Amino acid sequence: MKFDSKYKIALSVLLSISIVSCGNKETAKQAETETQTENTLIELNAEQAKNAGIQTAGLEEKNISGSFRVNGLIDVPPQNMVSVSMPLGGYLKSTQLLPGMHISKGEVIAVMEDQQYIQLQQDYLTAKARFVYLENEYKRQKDLNTSKATSDKVFQQAESEYLSQKIAIRSLEEKLKLIGINPVKLNENTMSKSVELRSPIDGFVSKVDVNIGKYVSPTEVLFELVNPTDIHLSLTVFEADLPNVFIGQKVLAFTNNNPSKMYSCEVILIGKDLSAERFATIHCHFEKYDKTLSPGTFMNAMMETEHKTVKTLPEEAIVQHDNKSFVFIEREKNVFELLEVKTGMAEKGSVELILDKTELLKVKFVTKGAYSLLMKLKNTVDE
Numbered sequence: 535m536k537f538d539s540k541y542k543i544a545l546s547v548l549l550s551i552s553i554v555s556c557g558n559k560e561t562a563k564q565a566e567t568e569t570q571t572e573n574t575l576i577e578l579n580a581e582q583a584k585n586a587g588i589q590t591a592g593l594e595e596k597n598i599s600g601s602f603r604v605n606g607l608i609d610v611p612p613q614n615m616v617s618v619s620m621p622l623g624g625y626l627k628s629t630q631l632l633p634g635m636h637i638s639k640g641e642v643i644a645v646m647e648d649q650q651y652i653q654l655q656q657d658y659l660t661a662k663a664r665f666v667y668l669e670n671e672y673k674r675q676k677d678l679n680t681s682k683a684t685s686d687k688v689f690q691q692a693e694s695e696y697l698s699q700k701i702a703i704r705s706l707e708e709k710l711k712l713i714g715i716n717p718v719k720l721n722e723n724t725m726s727k728s729v730e731l732r733s734p735i736d737g738f739v740s741k742v743d744v745n746i747g748k749y750v751s752p753t754e755v756l757f758e759l760v761n762p763t764d765i766h767l768s769l770t771v772f773e774a775d776l777p778n779v780f781i782g783q784k785v786l787a788f789t790n791n792n793p794s795k796m797y798s799c800e801v802i803l804i805g806k807d808l809s810a811e812r813f814a815t816i817h818c819h820f821e822k823y824d825k826t827l828s829p830g831t832f833m834n835a836m837m838e839t840e841h842k843t844v845k846t847l848p849e850e851a852i853v854q855h856d857n858k859s860f861v862f863i864e865r866e867k868n869v870f871e872l873l874e875v876k877t878g879m880a881e882k883g884s885v886e887l888i889l890d891k892t893e894l895l896k897v898k899f900v901t902k903g904a905y906s907l908l909m910k911l912k913n914t915v916d917e
Contacts, residue, residue: 574872575865576911583868586910589902590864593845593895598881599838602778606769608831609817614761616735621712623752624648626744627728631757633742634828637733643757644731651713655725658706658717665699672696737761740829760829767799767818769835776814778839779804785818787835789827797824799835839879846884851901852877853908861887862900862907870900870907 578586629644637643672692679689707717713729741758744750767787771779785799799818808814818835852875853860859877862870878886889895900907 573911576862576870576872576907578868578870578910580868582910586903586906588868588870588900588907590898591901592898593847593887594884595843596846596884597841597843598846598879598884598886599841601836601838601879601881602775603834603836604769604771604775605832605834606767606815607833608765608827608829609768610760610765610829614737614764615740616737616759616761617755618643618731618734618757618759619752619755620646620731620750621752622648622650622654622709623750623754624651624729625749626746626756628746629742629744631739631742633739635739636825637735637737637739637759639733639736641733642730643733645728646713646731647728649727651715651729652725652727654706654709654713655715655720658703658710658720659722659725661699661703661706665696665703668692668696668699731756733759735759735761738825762823762825765820765823765827765829766802767797767820767833767835769816769818769833769837770813771816771837773808773812773814775837776804779816779837784838785835786838787818787833789831789833793834797827797833798822801837844878844886845889845895847887847899848901849880849883849885851899851904852885853904855908860908862904863894864898864900872908872911 578588624646625648627645627647631637631643672695675684675689675692678684679686710717710720714732715729737760739757740760742756743754743758744756750756767785769785779801781801781804783801785801787797787799788795798821800821801816802819803817805815805817847861851861853862859875860872861875862872865871876888876890878888880886887894
């Protein structure tokens with residue numbers, strides 16, 4: 535099969551176009567590579583360098599600590615929470631308590647009423663009156679038994695009744711103390727249908743679960759009180775951050791409502807169990823507890839990691855672009871090169887520089903005016 539001359543010419547043209555196109559692509563690619571290389575360098579004249587406020591310095595060794603953010607809430611250990619109930623039940627006659635109110639130990643927090651209180655007082659006073667008779671009878675029978683004027687059986691019966699009554703009185707005394715009545719001060723003139731319920735701790739009210747006139751059973755909780763002396767911060771720490779947590783570690787906590795106010799804390803306990811979401815709970819003590827912080831309040835916190843000596847640069851030496859970190863190094867007088875870097879911990883205006891090239895230990899970095907250089911470099915690229 536022979537090609538026509540027209541086909542030969544067309545084929546020759548197509549081959550030429552293809553070769554030229556490939557050549558252009560290679561040239562364009564090479565030019566792009568060269569441009570990218572050139573785009574990391576920027577040269578200033580003396581006046582431009584002065585106007586940009588360019589300053590350079592080497593890496594500086596500093597002892598700094600990192601930090602990571604966690605969250606949690608204010609918690610109260612079980613021994614610092616008190617649920618107040620009425621051991622014998624009764625009707626709530628009066629109370630002035632409101633959630634958040636401060637109370638002192640021994641302060642009257644409620645007045646209760648019930649006829650069983652009257653009955654208990656009556657039983658106690660009656661038992662005491664009978665005890666006087668039984669005690670005298672016991673002593674009399676003891677003297678008679680000593681002289682054999684009465685039988686052992688009669689004496690033993692008197693002794694048994696005396697001791698039983700003594701036990702009954704002791705039992706009634708404890709019941710009276712249970713509802714806040716002092717047996718020593720109780721007599722027929724001081725009997726009352728009401729009893730006072732007093733606070734067992736210094737603290738504040740966290741819950742009020744009753745209203746006036748309501749009858750409460752012995753198992754019902756009337757009030758919940760909190761002792762703030764041991765209130766602590768419970769924080770959630772993810773598994774990856776747990777190696778950076780240690781007892782005695784300093785923590786700065788703050789609320790969402792007032793993030794500028796910091797509360798200093800210290801780690802006192804690290805949980806050993808990981809949840810299904812792979813986090814553990816740690817407990818921190820407030821160095822100085824603020825009474826305005828209530829249990830259950832959500833808190834954020836910054837945890838400091840251990841101090842270590844690292845190579846650092848000032849924060850303003852690190853520039854951000856396309857979600858990456860860069861620095862400028864001085865290659866020659868007023869000639870600077872943009873380099874991508876990795877950063878580590880940051881503290882008080884200094885940032886750790888993670889080095890993967892030893893040559894960077896000897897170069898000068900732009901510590902002031904880095905963003906001016908970045909803007910000028912971008913403008914040069916855009917042109």
